Every structure is written in C-alpha cells, then in structure tokens.
Amino acid sequence: MGGVTSDNPPDPAALRPLLPSPVQELADDAFARRGLRLLLKRDDLIHPDLPGNKWRKLEPNLRAAAAAGRRTLLTFGGAYSNHLRATAAAGRLLGFATIGIVRGDELADRPLNPSLAQCAADGMRLRFVDRATYRRKAEPEVLAALVPEGCYVVPEGGSNAAAVHGCEVLGRELRGVADVVGVACGTGGTLAGLAAGLGPGQRAIGFPVLRGGFLGEEVLRLQREAFGGRRGEWVLDERFHAGGYARRTPELEAFAADFEARHGVPLERVYVAKMLLGLTTLAQEGAFTPGTTVAAVVTGSAP
Template structure:
C-alpha cells in the first residue's frame, strides 16, 4: 500500500503573535505639537520571523507547499536571514542567491553565516547578473546554475502579490487606531498592503531607506498586481534615507540611542531608526495636525 508524501507544515504552526501589540508612548517631541505617538510592535510577532518579514513570507511559504524556496538578497539581507530561519523552523530547503560573486571567495560575514547555519544553500552571482535577475532568461539561468529549477521563487525583499495581500492585515489591525500609519520602506510591498487595509480617512506614510525615487512606481505596480489597481491613501517621505541603504550618520546613531533610552525599545538602525527620526522631523514641521495620532510600525529589531 503506497503512501502519499506529507506536505510540510505551514507557517501558522509557529504560533505568531497576531494581531501584534499597539504601544502608546509619551514623547515630548510629538506631545508639544499635540500629536500622539503609538508603536505598532510587529517586531514581537515571532522571535525569528520578525515584523513585515512574517507578514510577507507567510503567504509565500503557504504557496510554496513544501517546495524548495529560492530568494535573493545582498550580503547583509534581513530577508535572507528570515527566509533561512523559516526553512529551518519548517523543514523547508532554502536557497539564497547573493549579490556579489566576489563574496564566494571570502569568509562569510555574520549575516550569511547565520543563513548557512540555518541550512540555506548560498549561491553567489555577479552584480550584473543580479541586476537582471527578474528577466526570464537570466532567472532561468540562475535557477539552473543553483540546481534549483523546480524551486518556488520569492523576489528580493519578499515583495510580490502574495506578500502585498499578506500585509493588508497590518492595515486591518490598525483601522481607526491612528490618523497616519508610518513605516520604513525598502521595496514597497508592506506599504502597498498596509494602505489597502486601512479605513477611509486614514493614510499610510512610507519612509524609503534607499535613495533613487523609484519607490512610488514600485508600490503602485505592486498594488496593481495584488489588487488590480490602487488601494488606499499613501504617500512617501523621501528625505530620511541618510545617504542610502545601510548608510547611517553619527546624528542618526545618537537619535537611535536616545530613543532606546527614552522608551526601552531596541531600535533597528537600517530601517526603524530612519522612520522614527523622520517622524520627529515631520512633527516639528507641523506635518501632522494637532490632535492627530501617528502610528509607527516597528518592522524589525537589531539582529544579534
């Protein structure tokens, strides 16, 4: 009597903490302007699949249905780390396509070493190939070279239609809880889903952590693929990238340390610090009407 192979367990067996907590904080940098600040603690959803990583990965892991999951990232990608952790926790094979062929000949940094320890097979590609990774011919060649032609492919940052629909729940959880809901953005997927889930009268504010001005078109395209057209009110505050991805300054570091001390909250530097800094500047500029409430989505925390 033959037996059918068992499908791998879905992500819900990991018991995420949903909805994530909403934490009010007293901060005079907002209070003096009559603005309330609350923190949407998505960093507490799961100890290893943190924040928007859970919201974007969970629907993709369900869609993978036990197949190898292949995805993309740079040498310090939080998305690669989260995907590798999901693979270990759920018994799924994972492959990480890493930007920078020259890195293959170097010792792994702490981030990639963690991915490898979690069972992710790393495949390095040159930067030109990486730039063209979404083109069908290049993607097919990468899959062949990585010996992963049957893999379920998740794009860089995890942002695809499945992820955007998964992030809509973030907006649903925040309906009528704030006038403005703000988050730091890399690829636009979380912003696209968040805006779709909010109530009429609420708006989402994205703070890009990369420079280049491309995120508006990316977010619109993601909403088109996920929902067939635009959803919700959203805008971008593009002044707070501090020079680009993974770039920081002494001013930003000092701000992050101060925020941690004020509110006993570990502040992730590449995304969350830029968001919180940007909100304090906007509050001082009068961008939020007196009597309004701003919710800051804490999408991650510092990795050890």
C-alpha cells in the same frame, strides 16, 4: 519537521505568531508638544525568527509553496539582507530547503559576515553572483539559469502580490487605531499592503531606506498586481535614507541612541530608526494637525 510533502504540508501557523501584534503608546515630547499621540505597532514581536514584515510577507508565500508541493525556496538579497535571514529561518523551522542568491560574487572569497553565516547555519545554500547578473535577475533567461527546477521563487525582499495581501492585514489591524501610519520601505511591499488595509480617513507614509526615487512606481506596480490598481492613501518621504541602504549618519545615530535611552525600545538602524526619525521630523515641522494619532510600524528587531 521534515521536507515538504503533499501528505504533510508545513503550516506556518505552527510557529505560533503573536497576532495581532501589540500596540504600545509612548509619551514622547516631540509629539506631545504638538498635541500628538505616538503609538508603536510592535510587529518586531510577531516571532523571534521571522519578525515584523518578514512574517507578513513570507507567510502567504510559504503557504503557496507548500500548496504547490515545492520542497525548496529560492530567493535573493544582499550581503546583509534581513529577508535572506528570515527565509533561511523559515526553511529551518518548517522543513523547506533554501537557496539564497547573493549580490556580489566578490563575497564568495571572503569569510561570511554574521548575517550570511546565520543563513548558512540555518541550512541555506548560498550562491554568489556578480552585480551585473543580479541586476538582470528578473529577466526570464537569467532567472532560468539561476533557478533549479522545482524551486518556489520568492522575490527580493519578499515583495509580490501574495506578500502585499499579507501586509494588508497589518492595515486592517490599525483601523480605528491611528490617523497616520509610518513604515520604513525597502522594496515597497509592506507599504502597498498596509495602505490598502487602512480605513477611510487614514493615511500611510513610507520612508524609503534606499536612494533613487524609484519606489513610488514599484508600490504602484505591486498594488496593481495585488488589487488591480492603486489602493489607500499613501505618500513617500525620501529624505531619511541617510545616504542609502544600511548607511548611517551621526544625526541618525544620535536620534536612535536618545530614543532608546528615553523609551527603552531598541531600534533596528537600517529601517526602523530611519522611519522614526522621519516621523519625529514631520511632527516637529508641524506636518500633523493637533489631535492626530501617529503609529510607527516597528518592522524589525535590533540585533
């Protein structure tokens, strides 16, 4: 497909996403011993290039960009950002030009890692900025200097009000399916929408993959932006970030390898493995009453 025009706007539906995503029940001893059911919400199967919450958050932004007649998407991320890769893939598939603002100007002098190399292969123009500037990217004067005229700006992680509404559909798909829903959290947009979409008596647990304890306020901000206030029942469990984004521990690796061997489901380590370790630990701690159905949202694919 060529560039975006008002006569021929790209339609994300042309990518034929698998929606609603499948729900898979697993027989897992850690849950069964407590009288619990474990379900996987396989958002990783939505689309091979835009899996999981990346589809749910990007799709409404892609529609908004097309409706505004914008030809270029600009967004932000770190050196291993799944969001940058998904945005680059969306641009390739739907005919948008893409620009990625990458945290860390020192990276410009190094060979591209596989993640950024894939972004470049999909046509994304990469611009490396120093970490101090990156931290100030939301400030109007900094943003103005970074964003060429005519770009549609998608925030880091894709999390804005449009994305939250996209993730609200995830919650609706799980109404009547589970009592508790676990999801990994980076920028908070998926949890903000998921919790809003769940029905009465259901609750969401978010497992942040970054340290800092800041995410609760961010989820609230996103819900206020999208809905005018807090929506749904949700909490955060901050214990399973393994030291920070993309960090791993021997415990996490052992858990993920054992889970994969028992269930044949590859686990993406940055987000999904941490969330499943969190849910399993809570089950073993007796946090869920017998008879509870627990759903784990698989938000991304293992490489």
